[in-house]
Every structure is written in structure tokens, then in C-alpha cells.
């Protein structure tokens with residue numbers, strides 16, 4: 001039998017059960033035992049579901065109460081010493097303090113997992129970091145699986161990837177110095193797993209899809225030669241890109257098997273298949289773990305059949321990567337057009353696709369003839385569907401005049417025209433857009449969706465929230481106000497719901513971090529804007545105040561990046577179509593008197609291709625798409641952008657080339673490391689480096705924010721510096737927001753005075 005296996009199943013649950021367990025626990029509504037019991041039930045449900053679908057080897061360790069990279073740090077006994085906790089005896093309360101911070105310590109930094117919208121907690125490496133194997137939590141889950149009769153394979157973050165993902169603390173040093181001790185720890189873990197009767201372990205090394213420096217490649221070789229001496233069979237897993245250039249290295253490592261992502265990089269197979277060693281498993285990542293389109297089974301079988309002929313049972317089948325990045329079950333989308341739904345495969349459907357491919361390989365195509373016909377039919381329907389093709393959009397994009405992506409005048413001239421009417425003080429204060437998404441906002445929206453609240457009543461309720469946010473901002477003394485985004489379920493989904501070419505799900509939740517989830521919309525066809533999306537809310541907010549209100553849009557790259565994107569045209573085309581739709585919105589806002597407009601692009605860095613060779617092209621079209629949003633805009637209208645959740649140091653020139661008048665950017669959690677980059681690269685326009693971390697419930701201290709601003713002033717001229725938080729405030733409560741902003745405004749006013757009143 002062809003082995004079917006997984007790198008991971010979505011842990012959040014089809015109905016976000018884990019989210020609600022966590023939030024109830026954090027709020028003290030349930031105790032630790034109830035949390036653990038709920039988590040156990042989810043794991044069991046997911047394993048049984050996989051067993052029912054015919055999965056041979058289920059993943060173990062893919063479930064996490066917060067983040068699997070945090071769990072990996074605990075597994076190797078290396079949690080940041082600043083907390084003073086012991087990994088071996090860590091309590092649940094301590095576990096969540098690592099993830100969410102406490103009054104003394106900020107949380108571990110959070111950043112994007114490769115080019116996904118999933119955030120992991122960043123390990124903190126010190127030159128003297130020690131490791132200690134701590135496999136007890138894993139062994140406990142192994143026992144749970146066994147009790148259900150489930151065969152599992154632990155799936156662990158590999159040692160090199162774990163080292164790579166961490167940051168050096170207490171001065172720069174070579175992280176590879178830690179490798180010998182870390183390897184000894186992994187050996188110990190593998191031995192204990194083997195002693196418990198485990199026969200296969202999967203070690204994930206997605207860093208192999210990056211452009212790895214030579215010493216890291218050498219370290220891969222050393223590490224796996226050493227680990228392969230363990231009594232376990234090691235499946236070395238790569239994903240998110242091609243590892244073809246390492247074929248010679250990877251095929252000669254003494255590991256038992258290798259997993260390749262044949263969805264992202266099918267072409268890499270050629271580099272491996274011909275000389276595949278007779279003693280190794282080849283795991284084909286054949287079903288897309290990163291997108292939701294139903295597989296083209298005929299094409300996939302064509303790719304697999306020669307391999308199966310060559311390798312027999314040494315060919316394993318799997319999704320391309322963990323299904324963490326997919327929603328759970330498309331069958332739950334009962335409100336979706338049935339045709340459309342038949343184009344989709346979520347995690348549950350993907351398991352079934354694996355099963356069909358297995359049968360097709362083992363019993364021949366005839367054994368799945370109906371399924372192949374159905375799959376071909378869907379491919380054909382999609383190609384010709386009127387849901388997809390909007391010739392007017394294609395024409396508009398094809399006939400853009402040259403220079404459509406440039407403002408009329410250079411920044412210096414625009415800045416003057418803008419300040420002429422804005423008359424902002426030195427160090428202007430603002431926020432990033434969203435205010436708390438309170439229970440009353442969400443329940444109003446839920447009632448509206450259920451038809452229990454009329455459209456007019458819903459609009460009144462949201463206006464009430466906006467007016468509350470306006471009064472609070474005026475009382476706080478902020479300079480540039482926002483309407484607060486009460487009416488948005490999510491900054492991407494909200495636009496997806498209103499644009500043609502997008503469809504959205506009811507239950508397509510994907511974990512973003514911890515208990516937080518997103519429901520990525522699905523871009524099925526050409527994108528167009530049937531009507532204004534944000535104008536009436538912004539105009540209403542502006543009617544309540546004399547101060548300028550900043551309009552709020554999500555940018556084209558972020559709408560692309562945080563959606564499931566059609567796979568039949570280039571991403572650059574989709575992105576520019578979105579930009580043209582946003583441009584219509586920008587012009588309508590300007591026309592309605594909203595003359596500061598923020599176009600959020602938090603995902604611009606995350607969309608950067610993992611391989612350097614592809615990056616320049618991406619940055620070119622992404623920049624073009626962003627700038628297209630401001631086509632035909634007046635110079636006196638001020639464009640802001642906002643970025644967060646990533647390290648931006650390596651793309652500062654391209655960020656500058658977006659030519660936004662103002663950028664607000666996350667900095668505080670990395671202790672303004674970004675400012676060091678600014679010291680080297682002189683950012684030409686205005687900038688608001690975030691002065692406090694919005695992810696932590698703790699109130700930022702005055703002195704902290706002041707110190708950050710002083711640091712910023714060393715590299716950014718005072719007349720180009722803004723004062724703002726790191727990101728939007730939707731996940732916080734109003735008391736937290738008011739306490740923090742009160743201090744932030746006080747710091748800005750204080751500094752303003754110091755800077756304008758000459759000393760003495």
C-alpha cells in the first residue's frame with residue numbers, strides 16, 4: 001500500500017473550538033483541566049477523521065495550544081531566560097505568558113512563518129543557550145493516539161530551521177555555534193521517541209527552500225549524518241519551494257526519506273527522480289496545502305504514475321505542506337453556490353484527494369474513472385465560467401497610460417501642499433485604523449447577518465460606535481483621527497465581500513496566531529468594484545470633527561496575499577486589477593473630502609518570494625500596484641501606508657519607492673531594530689515608527705515610548721516623524737486603548753515642547 005501521511009492538520013477546529021477554549025480559559029471562564037480536555041477532544045477528532053479518510057501515518061505534535069515553534073522551543077528546553085521559567089516544569093499559565101507577555105516581560109516576538117499569514121513565536125538565542133530534551137508532552141500525546149488505535153509520526157521543526165528562525169540576543173554571534181548542543185538534544189529526543197516505540201519521525205527543514213549560506217548547507221549535512229545514526233527512520237521534509245539545487249546533498253544524506261513540495265515546485269522532481277536511491281522513501285507533496293482549489297487529479301496522476309512505477313511502495317503521498325494554512329471542510333459552506341463549492345477542496349477534501357490518488361496508482365485509472373471525469377469537468381467549467389471573465393477590467397488594465405503609477409509631483413512639493421491645509425503640529429499623533437472590536441459590535445453584526453437586525457439598524461449601530469470612537473479620540477487629543485473600522489469583520493474579508501471577483505466563506509477559518517483566526521476570501525475571477533466600499537463611513541466620521549479624518553483601505557498586495565488566489569492568471573495581474581478597483585475608491589474618497597487616505601500594506605514583505613532570484617520581479621509589480629491606487633490623485637491629498645509583522649530592513653529601498661507620503665511601521669517589538677536600518681538607508685518621506693506593542697495587554701510606560709522616540713530622532717528628521725502605535729487596536733479593550741494612547745499623546749506633547757522651546 002502506498003503510504004499516505006500529513007505534515008499537519010488545522011488545529012483550530014472546524015468551528016474554531018480551540019479559539020473559544022483558549023479565550024474562555026484566559027478569561028477565567030473555564031479551568032486548566034477543561035482547556036486540556038477540550039484540546040484532547042480536538043486532537044482525537046482530527047486523528048479519527050484522518051483514520052476514516054485512510055491516512056496511514058497521522059502527524060503527532062502538529063497540535064499546539066498556541067504555536068508549534070513555541071512548542072519546539074519547550075521541547076528542546078530553550079525558552080527565553082528573561083522569564084525565569086523552567087521548560088521541564090512549565091505550567092499552563094507560564095506557557096501563555098511566553099506567548100502573550102506578562103507585566104514584567106513582553107511576549108516573545110511574533111513573525112511570519114515563511115511566506116504565509118501564520119505567525120510563530122521567535123526563539124531567542126544567547127551565546128550560552130543550553131538545551132535539555134523535554135519530550136514528555138509529545139509522549140503524552142503519543143499515548144492518546146495509541147489509545148485510539150492511530151499510528152502517528154511525530155512532526156518536529158528541524159534543528160537547523162529552529163536555529164535559523166531564532167534571533168540572537170545579547171550581541172551578535174553565529175547561531176551555528178549552538179548546533180552541536182542542539183543536535184545532542186535532538187538525538188536524546190529521538191532516542192526517547194524510539195524507546196516509546198515510534199518508528200518514523202518527520203523533521204521539517206523548510207529553510208532548504210531559501211537561498212541558504214554555504215555554512216548552513218554544510219550544517220544540514222553534518223546534522224543529518226549525526227541524527228541518522230538514531231534508531232528512528234527520519235523523513236526530512238522540505239516545502240514552500242524548490243530544493244533542486246541541493247539534490248546532490250539531499251539524496252546522499254543517510255536519512256530514510258525526503259519530502260518534496262511538488263505543488264509549489266513540480267519541476268524539482270526531475271532533479272531527484274532519475275537517481276533516486278534504492279533505500280529511500282520519496283514523499284510527494286502532491287495536494288496543495290496552501291490553496292483551496294480542487295486538485296486536477298488527471299494531471300497529478302500523470303505526474304505520479306511513472307514515479308510509482310519506479311519506486312513502488314517507496315513512493316509516499318502527502319499534501320505539499322501542513323494543512324494548517326487551509327480551512328477545515330468545504331462541505332460546511334452550504335450557503336455558497338454549489339458550482340463554486342465544487343471547485344474547492346479544504347483539508348477534509350484534500351485527505352480524500354490523497355485517497356483517490358492512492359487508489360488510482362494502485363488499482364489503475366479505471367478504478368477512479370468517475371472521480372477523474374468529475375475533476376476534469378471542474379477544470380473545464382472553471383476555464384469558461386462567466387464568474388471569472390470581465391473583459392472591461394482586462395481592457396482597462398491593458399490600456400493604462402504611461403506614468404499611471406506616479407504621483408503628479410515629487411514628495412517635497414506634495415508635503416508642502418499637504419501641510420498648507422493640514423497645519424499639523426510637530427510629531428503629529430495618530431493611530432493605525434482600528435479600535436476595539438467589542439462584543440457589542442460583533443453581536444450587532446452577527447444579528448444583522450442572521451436577519452435579526454435591519455440594514456438601517458445595523459448602520460445606526462455602527463455609526464454609534466464610530467461616533468464613540470471620534471469622541472474618545474478628540475478627548476485624547478490625537479491629531480489625525482480614524483473612524484475605527486467598527487463595520488469591518490476583517491480588513492481583507494470586508495473588501496472581498498464588496499468586490500466582484502471575490503467569494504467568501506462562512507466557516508473557512510484559518511489560524512493566524514494563537515486564538516486569532518482569519519477567513520481569507522477566495523479570488524475566483526477578474527476583480528471589479530461595483531460601488532463605493534468605505535466612503536459613507538469615512539464621511540460620517542468626518543462630519544463629527546474639525547480634525548482631519550484618515551480614510552482607511554487595505555492595499556492591493558495585502559488583499560492578494562491574504563486571500564486564496566485564482567491559479568489561472570499571474571498574481572501580478574490579479575494584484576493590479578485590485579489596485580484599479582482601489583483607485584476608484586481613493587478618488588471617490590478624495591472627492592468626498594477625505595484627503596488623508598491610508599492604504600495598508602502589512603503583507604508586502606510576506607509576499608516576497610523566498611528565493612532571491614524571484615524577488616526583484618515581485619517587488620517591481622507589487623510597487624506598481626500600490627502606486628496605481630493613487631493614479632490621478634491631487635498632490636495635496638496625503639497617502640499613508642502601514643506595515644507590520646515582518647522585518648522590513650532588507651526591502652527599505654523598495655518601501656521608499658512606494659512613495660507614500662507617510663508610513664507607519666511596526667518597530668517596538670524588535671526594540672526599534674528597524675531604526676538601525678533607517679540609519680543606513682535614509683528614508684525620504686515621513687515615518688511613524690510604532691512606539692508601543694499593541695499585542696500585549698500591558699500599558700506601555702511613558703519612559704519606554706520616550707526612549708523609542710529619542711532613538712528615532714537620531715535617524716529621522718524631526719519634521720518627518722509621526723507618533724503612533726505599532727498596529728491597529730481592534731484586539732484590545734477600550735480601557736487598555738485609552739490608557740495607552742493617553743500616555744502616547746502625553747509623550748508626544750512633552751517632546752514637542754522640549755523641541756520647540758529653546759533650552760534655558
Ligand SMILES: Nc1nc2c(c(=O)[nH]1)N[C@@H](CNc1ccc(C(=O)N[C@@H](CCC(=O)N[C@@H](CCC(=O)N[C@@H](CCC(=O)O)C(=O)O)C(=O)O)C(=O)O)cc1)CN2
Pocket residue numbers: 019117437439442443445446488489490491492493512513515516517518519562645731
Ligand atoms: N486577514 C487578516 N490577516 C491578518 C491580519 C488581519 O487583520 N486580517 N492581521 C494580522 C494578524 N492579526 C490578526 C488580528 C486579529 C484577528 C482577529 O481578531 N480575528 C478575529 C475574527 C475577525 C472576524 O472575522 N470577525 C467577524 C466574525 C466574528 C465572529 O466570530 N462572530 C461570531 C458571532 C460573535 C457574536 O455573536 O458576538 C459568529 O459569526 O459566530 C466579525 O467581526 O463579524 C478572531 O479570531 O476572533 C485576526 C488576525 C496579520 N494577518
Ligand code: MET
Pocket residue numbers: 432433434491552600602642644727728729730
Ligand atoms: C495588520 S495591519 C492592520 C491595519 C488596520 N488599519 C488596523 O488598524 O487594524
Ligand SMILES: [Zn+2]
Pocket residue numbers: 432602642643644645726727728
Ligand atoms: Zn498592522
